[in-house]
Amino acid sequence: MDYGDYEGVMGLEVHAHLLTNSKIFCGCSTAFGAEPNSHTCPTCMGLPGALPVINKKVVDFAIKLGLALHCGISRKSIFARKNYYYPDLPKGYQISQYEEPICTNGYLTIYTNDAKKRVRVNRVHMEEDAGKLVHENTIETSSYSMVDYNRSSTPLLEIVSEPDIATPEEAVVYLKVLRDILLYLEICDGNMEEGSFRCDANVSIRKKGAQELGTRTEMKNLNSFKHVEKSLDYEIKRQIELIKKGGKVVQETRLFNADEGVTYSMRGKEEAHDYRYFPEPDLLPLIVSDEWIDEVRKTLPELPMEKMERFTDKYNLPRYDVEILSSDKDLADYFEETIKLFPEPKTVSNWIMTELLREFKEGDVSPKDSPISPACLAELLSLVKEGTISNKIAKDVFPEVYKTGVSPKKIVQEKGLIQISDESAIIATIDEIIARSPKELADFRAGKEKLLGFFVGQVMKETKGQANPKLLNELLLKRLKGE
C-alpha cells in the first residue's frame, strides 16, 4: 500500500500462549475448554499467602524462542508486578517481566515483494495471562458478568518488535513468519480464534524520509490476519487525514470494529509508570546457566527460513513453491518424504501445491493427517513417468486415491486406464477420425494449423483420454500432413 507523502511506522506486540501442560506459577492444568473455574488453586486465584513457583518448561520455551529470534538470553532476569485492577485479575497485579526480560535484541527476517528485511525484536518476556470475563451475548447488552479463572496464570510469551514495520502487508508477513516459528518450535498452537496468538499494534505515521517518530496509537486484540491488515490500513489513513487537516494524533488505545471496518477510541493510553512496576518479592531472580541454554539449543529444529533457503539451494525450486512448502513443517516433511521415492522435486511440488493442497483445503485436513501417503503419491507419479498412464488420467485418479487410500496401480488396472502406447492402435483411431472430418482436414492442410487441437481432442475422446499424448501428437502430425 502506498500512502503518498506519508509512511506508516508500526511495532507489534504479540502474546503467544504456551503449550505447557500446567500453568506458569502453579500445577493447574492449562487445557482449553474445561468447566469454568475447575482448573484453579489458591495460587492462580490469588488467595492470600499462596506463593508462585516458576514452571521450568516456560523458561525452556522462552529460551527456545529467544534463540530462534537471534536474541541475547539474559543469564539473570527478574519477574515484576504489573499493578492494575480488573475483575479477571484476582491478585490485583499480573506477574510479568519488565526491566530485565529473559530475551533481548533479536530480529526476524521477512520477505516482502522479493526484498529481504529484518524486523528487530526488542524483547521476549514471560508473563501470566488473566482470567476471562464471560457475558451473555455482548458486554454492552449483558446485565451481568461472570468470571472464569481457568485461564488465570496460563503462561504467555510477549514478543515486542521495534517500530520497523512500514505497511500493513509487512505486519501480516511478520506475524505469519513469527507464527510459523512458534509452530515449528512446537511451543504454541498459533490459534488466533481461541486467542493463543494475539496481536496488539502501535501505529504512527511520518513524512516519508523523516527520522522522528509521530505520536502513536495502540490497536488492541487483532484476532485475524485480515483484521490486522484492514485495521492498520484504516488507522494509518485516519492519522494522515487528521494531520492533513491540521489536527494532532492523540496517544490512546483504539479498538477495531471488524463489522464496520473502522477503529474507535477505547481509552487514553497508559504509560509504564501507571502500572507501578516493581520486582516480584515472591520470586527470586531467574538465573539461567550456559549449560541450560546449550541444552535448549540442542532441541532447536530447522526453522522455516533455514528450510526455505535449503529447499531453494538443494531442490532448485522457485521462491513461490518454497514459501508454500516450508510454511508448514508437516507439509515440508511430506514433500521431502515424497522426493526420496520420486526424485523430481518440481513435479512433486506442483502436485502438492495443486492437487494435494486442494483436497486438504476442501476437507480441512492438515498435512500430518493426509489420507494419501508420500509413498502413494510417488507411486502415482511413477506411473506417469513410466508412461503407464497420462498426466490427465493421473489427475482424474487422484481424488479416488485420496479418498480410498487404495494404491494408484490397483485403481488404474481395475479401471482399465492404462495408457495406449501401441502405435498401430493409435494410428487406427487417428485414421478413423480423419475419415470422419474431411472439412477439418482440408482446412488444416490449407494452413489452419490450430485445428491440430481439434484432432487431438477427438482422438482423446475416442480413447477416453488414454492415448499416450506425446506419441499421439507425433503420429497425428504425420498423418495430417499426409506423410
Ligand SMILES: [Zn+2]
Ligand atoms: Zn493454580
